[in-house]
Amino acid sequence: MLLSxxxxxxxxxxxxxxxxLALPANVLAESSENTQxxxxxxxxxxxxxxxxxxxxxVEQSEPLQGSRTSGKKTTPEIKSIQPEAAPTPNKVxxxxxxxxxxxxxxPEPPAEPGGDKIPDSTxxxxxxxxxAPEPEKAEPASDLILLGNEVLPGTSTRLAWSPGIQIAGLSxxxxxxxxNGANTGPTLCLTSTxxxxxxxxxxxxRQTLYDLDPAKLSGSVIGxxxxxxxxxxxxxxxxxxxxxxxxxxxxxxxxxxxxxIAHSLFTNIIQHCDMLVDIHTGSLxxxxxxQLRADxxxxxxxxxxxxxxxxxxxxxxxxxxMLRTAATDAGIRAVTMEAGESLRVQEHQIDAGVNSLASLxxxxxxxxxxxxxxxxxxxxxxxxxVRADHGGILFSDVKLGAKVSRGQVLxxxxxxxxxxxxxxxxxxxGRIIGMAVDQVVMAGFAAYHIGTExxxxxx
Ligand SMILES: [Zn+2]
Numbered sequence: 303m304l305l306s307x308x309x310x311x312x313x314x315x316x317x318x319x320x321x322x323l324a325l326p327a328n329v330l331a332e333s334s335e336n337t338q339x340x341x342x343x344x345x346x347x348x349x350x351x352x353x354x355x356x357x358x359x360v361e362q363s364e365p366l367q368g369s370r371t372s373g374k375k376t377t378p379e380i381k382s383i384q385p386e387a388a389p390t391p392n393k394v395x396x397x398x399x400x401x402x403x404x405x406x407x408x409p410e411p412p413a414e415p416g417g418d419k420i421p422d423s424t425x426x427x428x429x430x431x432x433x434a435p436e437p438e439k440a441e442p443a444s445d446l447i448l449l450g451n452e453v454l455p456g457t458s459t460r461l462a463w464s465p466g467i468q469i470a471g472l473s474x475x476x477x478x479x480x481x482n483g484a485n486t487g488p489t490l491c492l493t494s495t496x497x498x499x500x501x502x503x504x505x506x507x508r509q510t511l512y513d514l515d516p517a518k519l520s521g522s523v524i525g526x527x528x529x530x531x532x533x534x535x536x537x538x539x540x541x542x543x544x545x546x547x548x549x550x551x552x553x554x555x556x557x558x559x560x561x562x563i564a565h566s567l568f569t570n571i572i573q574h575c576d577m578l579v580d581i582h583t584g585s586l587x588x589x590x591x592x593q594l595r596a597d598x599x600x601x602x603x604x605x606x607x608x609x610x611x612x613x614x615x616x617x618x619x620x621x622x623x624m625l626r627t628a629a630t631d632a633g634i635r636a637v638t639m640e641a642g643e644s645l646r647v648q649e650h651q652i653d654a655g656v657n658s659l660a661s662l663x664x665x666x667x668x669x670x671x672x673x674x675x676x677x678x679x680x681x682x683x684x685x686x687x688v689r690a691d692h693g694g695i696l697f698s699d700v701k702l703g704a705k706v707s708r709g710q711v712l713x714x715x716x717x718x719x720x721x722x723x724x725x726x727x728x729x730x731x732g733r734i735i736g737m738a739v740d741q742v743v744m745a746g747f748a749a750y751h752i753g754t755e756x757x758x759x760x761x
Contacts, residue, residue: 363619363620392447396459397457401512443483443485443522446489448480448571455484456484458479458511459480460480463476463526463567463570474531476531477528478524479524480522481523482522485520487521488576488577489575490575490662491524491575493526493625494528494529494581495528495529495533495581496547496625497644498528498538498540499533499539500582501583502651502652503639503655506656508525510523524575545559547563548623550623552569553567564623564625572632575634577635578629578634579637580636581639581640582639583641583642584736586738587643587741588737589642589738590642590643591733592612592655593753594610594615595618595640596626597617597627598683603635606637608665609666611660611662611675612654612661612676614681614733616683617685626638639658640736681755682754682756683754685732685752685754686751686752687750687751688728688729688748689745690715690746694716694722695715696741697713697716697740699712699713700712700750706728706731708730712727712728712749726750732752732754734750737750
C-alpha cells in the first residue's frame with residue numbers, strides 16, 4: 303500500500319520529465335504564433351498590470367487646493383442610490399464574544415430575495431443585561447439594523463453578506479463582524495482585501511474588533527476582513543472576471559459582476575457608516591510605509607486624518623470608482639490605509655495599523671483607554687513616483703521610510719546581459735513612503751514613492 307503510493311508520484315514524474323523533454327520544440331513553435339496572435343491583448347494586460355492603484359492614484363490626483371473650499375465634485379448617481387429595503391422582520395443577532403473561537407459557519411441556505419441571512423438561527427437570545435454606563439456618556443445606543451439583523455446595544459456578533467452573484471446554495475457568504483456599543487456614537491467601518499491578495503488588513507481588523515468590549519464602546523464598529531473572497535481564495539488581486547473591484551463603487555445593480563458586488567456592499571453596509579477606513583497594501587511587489595491616502599481638499603476628511611496616530615498622510619484625490627471616493631461622495635468620512643506589501647502578513651505593519659485605529663476610536667470618543675500618542679507623524683500632502691529608466695534587475699540602496707535628498711542614488715537597475723548599472727536618483731527631498739522590492743523591472747516601472755512634507759492647510 304505504502305509502496306504503491308510512493309511509486310505513483312515517481313512514475314508520474316518520470317512521465318512528466320519525458321513530456322517536458324519533448325516540449326521545447328512544440329512550445330517554441332506555439333509561442334511564436336501566440337506572440338503575434340495575442341500581442342495586443344498582452345499589451346493591454348501589461349498596461350493594466352503595470353499601473354496599480356498606488357501609482358495611478360497618486361499621479362492622477364488633483365493638486366491640493368490652497369483654499370479651504372471643498373473642490374469635491376458631487377456625483378449625482380450616488381445620491382439616487384437608496385439603501386435596499388431591509389427585510390422584515392429583522393431578527394435579533396446572537397450576542398457572540400468575538401474573542402471566543404467560533405464554530406465553523408454552516409453552508410449558506412439558498413438566497414432569499416432582499417436579504418442576507420446568517421446561517422445560524424439561535425437568534426432570539428434575551429437582551430443582555432444593561433451595561434454599566436460610562437460616567438460621561440450615559441446615552442444608551444439603539445439597535446443596529448444590518449443585513450436583516452438587529453444587533454442589540456452592548457453586543458457583538460458575526461453576520462454574513464452575500465452579493466448574490468453565485469449559483470443559489472453554492473455561494474459562500476462573506477463574514478461581517480459587528481460590535482454595537484452600549485452607548486451611542488458614530489459607526490466606524492473597516493474594510494480589507496477588496497484586492498484579494500492584500501492580507502495585512504485582515505489581521506488589522508481581527509485584532510481591532512476582537513479587542514473591543516461592547517459594554518464600553520460608544521457607537522459601533524463594522525469590520526469586513528475579506529471583501530473579495532474569491533480573489534482571496536485564489537491569491538488574486540482581482541475578481542473572477544479580472545476586474546478591479548476598487549474601480550466600481552458605488553456600483554450598479556444592473557452592471558458587470560464588479561458593479562453588482564460593489565452595489566451590494568455599498569447599499570447593504572457602507573451606507574450605514576459614518577466613517578470608513580479601507581485597508582490596502584502595495585501591489586505588484588511594492589511595499590508601503592503605513593500611511594493614509596486621503597483627499598485633503600475635503601475639510602471633513604482632512605480633519606478625520608488627524609485622529610490617526612503615527613501615520614503619514616498622502617494627499618490623493620482618489621480615482622473614480624474607488625470605495626473611498628464613493629464613500630466620501632456619499633458624505634462618509636473615508637480614507638484608504640496602506641500597510642506593507644501584498645501576499646504577506648507583516649507583524650510590524652499590522653501593529654502600526656492596529657495602533658492607529660485604536661487612536662482613531664479614542665479620538666472619536668468611541669473608547670476611552672488612556673491612549674499614549676506618539677510623536678505626531680509628519681504629514682505629507684505631496685508625493686511623486688520615481689520610475690526606472692531601464693530594464694533589468696532592481697537593487698535598492700535605500701530602505702522603506704528612509705529620508706532622502708534630491709539627486710541621491712536610491713538604487714540601481716543592473717542589466718544582466720550588458721552588465722550596465724543604471725542608478726536611479728531621487729527627484730526631490732523627502733521620505734521613501736513606498737518602494738518596489740528587488741525584482742526584475744522594465745523601463746517605466748514605478749520604483750520609489752517619495753513623500754514631500756507640506757504644511758497643514760490653514761496653518
Ligand atoms: Zn489594494
